[in-house]
């Protein structure tokens with residue numbers, strides 16, 4: 001296939017273009033599958049994608065070649081979703097907070113504050129009805145959900161201690177995309193700003209934003225803790241990814257590729273979910289040891305005050321994500337959706 005200059009300039013592989021223009025990508029040999037993501041290799045998602053590469057190449061006997069592009073090296077947050085729809089990348093693992101541009105706002109319900117009591121509750125929900133319900137929503141958009149990958153709970157940081165809701169007043173806080181996060185930071189009196197992950201470090205360093213939320217593994221690998229004087233280990237919301245493929249591409253793979261690739265993905269999913277908690281514990285330890293920031297834990301009374309301040313997000317959420325997903329969550333988690 002002869003590539004136009006624009007296509008060459010965009011760095012699209014022949015396999016990706018073949019897919020984009022109707023000729024199946026698997027007609028190439030080996031099939032090149034690009035997996036783009038925005039975090040470092042040394043994170044649960046980074047390690048999970050490398051595990052997928054190792055297993056997929058082994059199980060297909062080299063008939064599939066998996067190219068991993070970490071750290072936004074191929075696409076940034078918004079572009080990668082467009083690239084998947086166009087067929088210029090085959091696999092992504094975005095955080096579910098970034099799914100609204102795909103036309104499925106329901107995923108944002110997972111960002112509700114204090115929704116999952118712990119990782120076990122989260123894991124059970126995603127393996128159960130919640131996970132199934134959300135993947136079903138993707139189908140109509142031509143996207144296939146292959147697995148949910150865990151990355152633990154969010155901390156929150158700034159250059160002043162964030163212990164009481166009043167401490168958030170007037171702070172510009174970077175968020176990744178979810179309107180639910182936008183809402184709960186507004187409930188606390190701060191000013192949320194959506195920003196691509198690759199731009200956060202510099203924005204914190206130069207004061208474009210005052211603070212952010214993320215998991216320990218993302219803080220340590222992006223060095224956010226080096227440009228934030230105070231981090232609250234609040235674990236107020238959960239960060240999870242959905243590994244997704246373009247349905248046409250994945251469903252169009254011949255069985256001798258599809259089966260080993262599905263097997264590799266299932267095993268990589270188990271692997272990632274098996275290491276996520278420990279990776280984050282280790283990252284938190286590393287942050288502590290670095291001495292570059294002060295870590296804070298919330299008292300029970302402070303947690304209660306945060307929950308109370310953020311409770312309006314639950315009432316507001318219905319208009320954003322719809323009652324249906326809230327009902328699915330409430331049933332699966334055995335809770336009332338009141339915050």
Ligand code: LMR
Pocket residue numbers: 038039094095151176196197214218
């Ligand atoms: C973020 O943008 O904050 C995160 O979702 C990045 C990631 O993929 O963990």
